[in-house]
Amino acid sequence: MADESCPAALSELCLAQVCLSLDTLCRIGPNGSMRLLWAPLLPQEMADQILNKMAVEGRLNDRTVSIFRNCEQLRLRKARIRSSPLSAEAFRCALCPHRLQELDASWVSGGLTGAQILSGLASNPECRASLQRLTLRGFQMEWESLQVEEAAQVAFSSLKGLRTLNLANTDLTDPTLEDICTLPKLEGLDISSTPVTELSALLGCRNTLRYLTAHGLRRLDMSSSRLISVLGQLSALQHLDLSDDRFASALSSAEDDIESEVDQALRLLLEGDPGVLPALVSLDVSGRKRMTEGAIQAFVERRCGLVFLGLLATGAGSCDVLTAKDNLKVTGEANEQQICESLRRYRERECFTREALVNLYQLTSDMDNQTRPDILKLVLEGMQNHSDSLSVQLVASACIFNLTNQDMAVGMPHPLLSAVVNQVLKAMRGFPSHQQLQKNCLLVLCSDIILQDVPFDRFEAAKLVMNLLSGQVDQTLQRMAVAIISILVAKLSTEQTTQLGADIFIMKQLLGIVQQKAMTGVVDSTLKFALSALWNLTDETPTASRHFIQCQGLELYEEVLESYYSESSIQQKVLGLLNNIAEVEELQADLMDEGLLDHIMSLLQGPHVEVGVSYFAGGILAHLTSRQDAWTLDQELRQTILEQLCAAILTWDLPEREMVSYRSFRPFFSLLQTCQPAGVQLWAVWAIRLVCTQNSMQYCRMLQEEGAVDLLKTLISDLDTHSDIRRMAECILGIVECQQTTSDPQD
Template sequence: MDAEGPPTLCDLCLAQVCRSLSSLCSMRADGSMSLIWAPVFPQETADQLLNHMAAKEILNDTTVGIFRNCKELRLRRASIRSCPLSAEAFHLALCPHRLLELDASWVSGGLTGADIVSGLASNPECRSSLQRLSLNGLRLDWESLEANGGIHVGFSSLRGLRMLNLANTDLNDAALEDICTLPHLETLDISCSAISKLTALLECKNTLRSLIAHRQRHLDMSPARLVFVFSQLHALKHLDFSEDHFSVDDSDGRDGDETVRQLLEGSPQVLPSLVSLDISGRKRISEAAIRSFVESRSGLVFLGLLATGVSSCDFFSTQKNLKVTGEADENQVCEALRRYRDRECFVREALVHLYSLTTDTDKPQPDVLKLVVSGMQRHPTSLHIHLVATACVFNLTTQDLAEAMPISLLSSTVTQLLNTMKNFPNHQQVQKNCLLALCSDYILQEVPFDKYLAAMLVINWLSSHEDPTLQRMAVAVISILVAKLSTEEMAQFSKDIFIMKQLLAIVQQKAMVGVVDSTLKFALSALWNLTDEMPVAARNFIECRGLELYEEVLESYYTEPSIQQKVLGLLNNIAEVEELQVDLMEEDLLEHILSLLQDSQVDVGVRYFAGGILAHLASRPDAWTLENELRSTVLKQLHDSIMTWTHLEREMVSYRSFHPFCPLLQTCQPAGVQLWAVWAIHLVCTQNTSHYSSMLEKEGLTELLKALAAHPSTHSDIKGLSDSILSMVEQHQIHAGAFNNQTAPQSS
C-alpha cells in the first residue's frame, strides 16, 4: 500500500481538467484558449488549477488564455515558474487579477522582469494587493522595455510588496535603491546579482526581516562597512551571506570571509535578535567564534555551515533547538538538501556526503529519497548533481529497501532516472548508476513508469558497452521490461531491427564460448518475449540469421533444459506465423526437435515446446514441404508423448492471448495437434484459472472447445481435457457471479 495515500478528489478533478482542456475550450482569434463554460471556481481552486497546469508543463501562451476570465477563475496566488509565456499572454491572462502572490521564476518565452513589473503595475488593485513576488532567474531588462516605448515603472510602484526574490538576475545598484523605498519590505533575495553596494538597505532598516545575499561577487565594500550595514538592520531576523565554494578561489572570497569573521567575533550587540544565519561555503571560520556567536544569541534556531569545516563542532550536541546544515551527520545533510534546493553548489556538496552516509543503510528512508529526487528535478542539466544523486538513489532503494517505499515516490524516482539517462547519454558512470538502481525485480515488476522508454534507453546503452556485469544487468532489465509492454508498445518496439541485432549478438557472444550464465538466459528470454505474437519481430529474427544461431544453440546446449526451453519457446513463436513456417521446414532441425519430443529423459518443459513447434507445422498439410512420412511420425509421436507428460506445478509459460491456438482446435485437425493445444490450455488454466478462464471466454475459445468435445471423431483423450477446461471455466463463472452478487449495492 502507498503510505502517501490516494490523491485527493480535488487533485483528481483538476488532473482531469488538465487532460481535457482541448475539449473544454474554444479557441480565440489570437490562438488562445477560452473555457466554453465554467462555474465560479472557489478562489483556491483557481490557484490550484494554474499550479497543476504549470507542474504538468502544459501552461503556455495558448492554455493560459483560460485565466482571462477573471470572474469565474479568480487568481490570488499564482505560480508560472519555468513556463514558456510571452509578455502579451502574461499581460492579458494574469495582470487583470488582484494578485497577492506571483512566482514567475525562470519563465521562458521572452518574458522579462520589466514586462512583469510594468504589467502588474498597470492594474491599480495589484499595486497595493501584491505582497510576494519571485522573479529568480529572469533578465529584468528595463532598457528593452523603454526602447519599445514602455514606461520604466520600478519595483517601488508595487507598494504592497513584503517579499521580493531577485536571485540570479541582472539587479543593479540603482534598482536596489528603488526597491529599498518600499514601505513594507520584509524579505529580500538578491543572491547572485550584480550589486556592488548594500548601503541602500539602510533605507528599509526598520522593516527588513530577512536578507538573502548568497554569492555576492560584485560587492565593492570593505568588511568593516558591510558589518556596519548589517548592524543597522534593526529588524533583521534572517541573514544569508553564504558563498559558492566550488567556483570561488581564495582571493575572490577573501573580503566576504573577513566580513563573516568580523561578524562572528564582533559585539553581541550586532544583530542580537538574529534567528538564522547562513554562512555556508565561507572559509577561515573558527569553532570558537561559532560557539561565542551562538551563545550570545539565544534566539538562534538555524545555522548554515555546509562546506565550512566546522559543522562537526561538539558544541552543537548541546543545542537541541538549533538546526544546522553541514556534513557531520545525516540530519545536517538532509537539512542542507531541504534548504538549498535551488543552489547547485550546495545540493552537490550535500549529496556527496549523503552518498557516504547511506552506503550501508539498512532502513527505508523515503523522506531522504524525496530530497534526492527533488534535487535532480531542480537541476536537470547538472552532471555533478546527477552523478552523485543516482548513486544515492541506488543506496536508498537497493535490496529490500524499495519495497518499504511509497509506490508514488518510487514511480517519480524511476521517471527521474529515465530523464537522467536521456539527458546524459554518453556519461558511462551516470548510466551505470541508473542501471544499477533500475535492476530491481520489485521496481521493474510493481512500480508504474514508462516501460517502453526505459527499454529503449537501456537497449541504446547496451549497444555501446560490453562490461560483463553491466551487460548482465541491462539484459535482465530489458528481459523484464519487454514482458511488461502493452501490445501496442511491443509492436512498436519489435519493429526496430537494431534491437534484435543487439540481443542476438549477446546470444552469439555467449554461445561461441559455450557459457551458461544469467546474461545468456535473460537475452534468450527477451528475444522470446519480443517475438510473442509479433510477426514483424519474428521476421526480423530470421533476417538477422537468428534461426541458424538458434539451431547451433539447441545442439550445443543439449544438457541445459533452461536454455533449450527459451530457444524452443521462440521457435514456437516463429511456427505460429504461417508465412514463416516455411523457414522452419528443415529436415535436420525438425528431426532434432522430434527427438527431444520423444525422449522421456528430457525435461517436460523442453518436450512441451518441442511439441508446440511440431503441432503448428503439422497443422497445415498444404504448407508441409518435407516427406509426408515425417509428418505422420510427428503426429503419432505428439499424441504418444503428450499422454506421458506429468502435470507441472511451476509456471512454465504465459500467453498474451489464445489466438494462435484457434487453428489447432478445429475439429478437422489431427488428434496430435488438437491434443497439444488442449494440454497447453489445460496447463495454464490450472495454474491461473481466473486469468485464463476469462481469456478463453473473451476470445471465443470456449465455443471451439465445446465443438471439439461434442464432435464424434474427437479422441477421448482430447474430449477429457476439453471437458476439464470447460468445467474450470464454469466454476470460475459461478464464483465470479457469487462474488458480484455479494458486492452489488442492496436496494433494501
Template sequence: TSADQLHRGITAESCPVALSELCLAQVCLSLDSLCSTQPDGSLRLSWAPLLPQEMADQLLHKMAAQGTLNDRTVGIFRSCEQLRLRRACVRSSPLSAEAFRLALCPHRLQELDASGVPGGLTGAHILSGLASNPECRASLQRLTLSRLQLGWTSLEVKEEQVGFSSLQGLRTLNLANTDLTDPFLEDICTLPQLEVLDISSTPVTELSALLGCRLTLRSLTAHGLRQLDMSPARVISILSQLHALRHLDLSDDRFVSGDEAVRLLLEGGSGILPALVSLDVSGRKKVTEGAVTAFVEGRRGLLFLGLLATGAGSCDVLSGKNNLKVTGEANEKQICESLRRYRERECFTREALVHLYQLTNDMYNQTRPDILKLVLGGMQNYSESLHVQLVASACVFNLTNQDMAVGMPHPLLSAVVHQVLEAMRSFPSHQQLQKNCLLVLCSDTILQDVPFDRFEAAKLVMNWLSGHVDRTLQRMAVAVISILVAKLSTEQTTQLGADIFIMKQLLGIVQQKAMAGVVDSTLKFALSALWNLTDETPTASRHFIQCQGLELYEEVLKTYSSESSIQQKVLGLLNNIAEVEELQADMMQEDLLEHVVTLLQGPQVEVGISYFAGGILAHLTSRQDAWTLDQGLRQTILEQLHAAILTWALPEREMVSYRSFRPFFSLLQTSQPAGVQLWAVWAMHLVCTQNGVQYCQMLQVEGAVELLKTLSSDLDTHSNVRGMAESILGMVERHQTTSNPLRTQTEKGHHGRS
C-alpha cells in the first residue's frame, strides 16, 4: 500500500469521535431520565427542542446500533413535530407491529431499513403501516426488508393488507433472504420508478416478471436463486431485455459449478447487456479465463467484476485495467475488495479471510491498519459464526504479531480485542479458536497500552487455562494473566481473587514446576500473577492459605535458594499475606521466620530480597499482642531488621510499585518499634525517589503526610526514622512546589494537594 493510503488508514482510526456522536450516544444511555412513561409503557421526551431532521434520523440509527431501540424507547418518535424522520433505520431492533405503526408510520419517510427485525414484525405489517400514510405512499423511495418474513402467502388483498405496488415512489427495494414468491415479484415489477432490486436467496422460480420494469431497472441482485426453474437460454433472454440494466449480480455462495446461463452471458461478449458496468459471478466454479477475457474486452466501461472463488481472478486481461475493481483471491487488492463488498455474505467473507490469512503469513513487520479494519468488520458482522471467527482471529494474529501492533491506532486495536474476547466467550470449547485469541492477546502493545476489559479477559484466559496443558500455550496464558492482573483496580482484583478456582490453578502450576525443579518463564509469570492477585485483597490471601500456598512457598524458597528472581516474587506475596491481620497467625512459624531473617542481609543477598523479607518481618512484629512465638525471638528480629535496613542502598531500577500506602499506616504509629517504623519510611522513600510525581501526590491524598510529620517531630522516635521521614517530607514539598511554578512565596507553607 502507498504511504498516503497508510496515513489515511491510521488517521481515520486515530481521530477523535465527533461531538455529535458522543451526544447522541449519551442521549441513548439517558433516555429514562430524559423521558416520562406513557400509560402504554412507551417513553415520551419530557422536553425536546425541534431537532434538525438529520439529527432525528441519526438518533434513531444510533439507538438501533446500540441495541436500545425497542417498543418502549421508540415511543419518543411518536411526536412528529419535535423528531421528524426521513431516513429511518430500525435494523435488528425488536419492534412489534403496533409500536412500528404508532412511532414510524406517521412520518413522511423517504427511506426505511427494517432488516432482520425480530419480535413478530413482518413485511405485511410494515407495508400496511406505511400505506396507511398517504404521504408515505408517494415519498418512500428506499425500502430494505432483508431477512424478514413477508407474512403473506399471496397477494390476495385483505382488508388491512396492500401490495408493494401501493408505494408508488419506490426506487430501491431489498428483499434478500425473505420468503418472496413469484406473485410478489409480479406486483413489485409494476412499480413505475423501480431502479434497484435485490431478490437474493428467495424462493422465486420465475424471472419473467422483470420485464415489467425493463425500462427503469438499473441494478438487479439475484444472488443464490436456488429454486429458479428456467432454462439458461430463457434467463439470458429475459436479462437481455432489461435495457436500463447497469449492475447485475448472479453470484452463488454454494460454490457449485458455473451454470450455463452464466457461461452464455460471459461468452456473449458485448452482444448481451452491452451497458453493464458491474457484474458479479463469484462462487461460480467453472468460470473460465477465456470467458472473462471475452466479457471484459467487450465492455470498456466495466467498473466492477466479482470473481471470488471462481479461479479466474488471475486472468491477464484484468492486470491492465486500473479502473476495474475485482473481487477474487489472486492478490491483496482483490481479497480486500472482497471483504469490502461481501460484508453481508458470510460464505464469501469466510472465503476471502482464508485467502487473506495465507497472504498475511508473509507480512513481516508491516503495519496494516487498513487490512485489520476489514478483518474486524467481518468478525463484527458474523460474531456467531465459528468459521468466520476462527479464520479472522488467525488473520488478526498475523496482523498484530510482534512489532506489527506498535503502529496500529489504539481505538482500532481496542475494538479488535473486544471482538477477540467476544469470540472466546462465544466458543469456549473450541480449542483452536481459543488458541488464536490467546495468541492475539499475548502482545506487549495490546496488554500494556490498549484499553479493553482486562478483568473480563483475565477470567476468560483463566477458564481456558483450566482445560489445557500445552506447555507453550500455558506459558503464554500465564504471562497474559500476570500482566492483566497487574493492570486491574483493587476492586477488580478483589473480585477476581474471590474465585478460589483461580488460586488453585496458579498454585498448581507453581507446584508442578517446583516438583520438577524447573526455572522458566511460566513459573515466574505464575508467581507474579499470584503476587498481584493477593495485593491488598484479603479474600485472595485467605484462599492462598486455604490452598496450602504457605507450605508450598516455604518449599519454593528452599528449592530456589540461589534464584533471586524467584525468591523476590515469593517474598513479595508473603509480604501481602503478612499485611492481613487475620492471617498473621498462620505465618507464626519459627522455621519460616528464621529462614526469612537469613534473607535480611548478607553479601549474596540482593536488596530486593532483603526489602521484602523485611516487610514480612515488620508486619508480623508490629502487633505485640498478636505475637504467639517467643518474645525474645521478636526482639531479636526487630534488632536485626533495624540494623539490616541501615545497610540497604537504593536500587537503580524500579523494584516495587504500590497502589496505596494505607497498609503502612499501622507501621508508622509512634508506638511501633523503631525497626518497624524504619522499614515503612524506607519503603516510602524508595518509591518517592524513583517516581516522585506519582507517590508524593499519593502521600498527600491518602493523609500519610500527617503521619510523617508526627514521626519527624516526635523526640521519642528513633533518629534514623525521623531523618528518613524528614527526607520524604522534603521530597513532597519539592514536588508540590515544582508542580505549580506560579505559586507565590506565601503559598509555600501549605501542604495541600497540588
C-alpha cells in the first residue's frame, strides 16, 4: 500500500493542475474543440498520464479529448478512458490515429458503441498491428451502428497483435467468440457475464490461451463432459475463472439443490487427473457453493505449483491444507488474509465485493482498537468502485465505522481519512432516503479526529447532515446529526456560515429540536448540541440572527432561561446566542424587554453563577447599553445596568479552560470607543484579555491584522479612561508584544 501520510508526488500535482487549467492552456476552435496553445514534444508516458488523469478527474469529453489530435506532440500508447462520455467521432479523430498498445474503454458513455470502437481501431493499420490489450467491459457491440459495408469488414480478428481482450458484461455472441479465437497471439480472454452459450470456439486458441475468465456465464449450454473436454485441451492455460454470483440472487437457495453442468465439470477437474490442464496454477470457483472441502483438499495436494485459489462464498476456505501452503493466495471468508485478498481480487465485481465486506464487518467488530489503514484502504476502494450499489455502500460504511471508531482513527493517515469522508458524503448524497445508510455515515463522521483534524468539505457535510433533520428520524440519528452540525458550523468561515444561515429551514429545524426537548424538561446531549449549533450559526451572521427572531426563537430562549435556571451549561449557550443577536444593531430593539433584561442582570454575579454565564450576560448588556440613542427603556435602568456591569466584571477570575472563541474582534470595535461608558469598555477589554491569555498566537495576530491594537492604544492614552480598563488594555498590549518577540526572535 502506498504511504498515505506522504504528500502527493510532484508529477501528480502537475497533472492535476493541467486538468484544472485546460481552458487557459488551450484555444477553442469554431466547433468547440480544444487545441493546446503550446504543445512541446512530451515523453510518451506523460501523454498517457495526462489522458488517464483527465479521465479519472472527470475532465475527459468530446471537447477536451481533441487535444490529443496532435499525434506528434502528444503520442499515446496506453489509453485509459474509463467511464468518460465520448462520441464515436471524437474517439475516432482523437485516439484512433495513435499507435496504441493498450486501450481501456470500460463503461464509456456518450453514445459510443463497441462496434464503433472496433471500427475506429481497425481504421489505423499501425494500430491493428500494435494494439496488444483491449478492454471493452460494459459495452454493447451494436453492430447495427455501423454502415453495412463497414460492418462486413470489421472484426476482432483484424487486430492481429491483440494479446489480451476483456469483453466482460458485453453482449458477446458465439459467432463473435469464434472470430476472436482466431487471433494468433491471444493469451488472455475475459468473457464474464456475457450471453455466450458455447465455449468450443476456445479450441481455436488452445496453444496460446493462458488466462480465461468466464465468471457468471448464465446462458452456458454445454454438458459437463463436453465442457471438461474443451477445457482439458487448453494446454497452455494457467488461470481459469469459472466463479459465479448466483449465490447472491433471490433464486440461490433453490439453485443450491441443483448441481449445474459447470459444477459437475469443476468437480471432475478438482478430483480428477492433474494431467488435465497441466499448466494450471490459478483456479477461481468463488460463489459455487457445491465445492466441498474434500475436493478442494484433493486438488491442492495434487497441484504443487498452485499459486491462487478462489473460494469466496463456497464455505470451503477452512481446509487445513490451505494454511500449510505459504505461497498460495486464497480468496474466502475463513480469515483476514482471505477476506482482504477477496477485496483486492474482486474490485470490479459488486456481488463478491459485498460478500467480502459482510465477512470483514464481522471480523472488524472485534479488532480491539487496532489501527489498520491497509484494510481501510481496501474498503474505500470497494465503496469507490461501486458507488451506485446501495448494498455495498451500506456494509462498507459499517466496516469503516468499525475501522475508525474510538482510538482507531488516531493512527490513520489523514489523506486516507479525508478520502474516506469524501466517499461517505457521496454515499449520503446518493441514497438520501435510506435511514440505515445515513446512520452508518453519521457514525463515521461522529469522530473528534475526523471532525476536528481531517480536511474535507465541511460546508457540504453540514448541508447534507441538516437535510436529515427534515424527515422523521429516530432519536439516535437526530442526536448524531445535531452533534455533527454543532461542530461543523464552528469550523466554517464567516462566508459559509452566512450562506448556511440564509436558509431559514435550518433555523426552524434546530429550534424545533430545542422546543421538543424543552417541553419535556430534559437535559441531554441533543439539546446541548442543538443550542451550540444555533449559537455558532448566528455568530457574525445577521441573516441567521434575523431568522432566529422571525422563528420566535427569542420567546423560546426566554422560556429555556427560566426553565433551566440551575443548568449553567444550558444558560451559557442560550446567553451566547443572545449575545450574537445583541451584536446586530437592527435587532437590538427586539431585546429591549425589561423582564428579559432583569433576568439577564440576575446572572451577572452571584455565589452560584459561573463566570461563563456572567460573561455572556455581561456581553448582552454591554452591547445594548453601548448605543444610548437606540435605548428605548428607562434611562435609570440603563445606568443601573452600567454600574452593575462594572461591579460584576471586576469580580471575575480568568477561567482555566477555554470558554469562548471569536472569528474576529470587529464586534468589539464600537465598544472600545473612548465615548463609551466604562462598563461597556470594561467588558470588551476583559473579553479580549481572556482569549489572548488562552490562545495568544491566534488572537494577538488577529488584533494586529484587524487594527484593534490601535484602538487599545487610543483607549490607554485617553485621560478619562477608567484605571482598571487602562490596566487591562496595557496587559493585552504586553501579551501582543511578548508574542511578537517569541515569534520573531532577533539575532
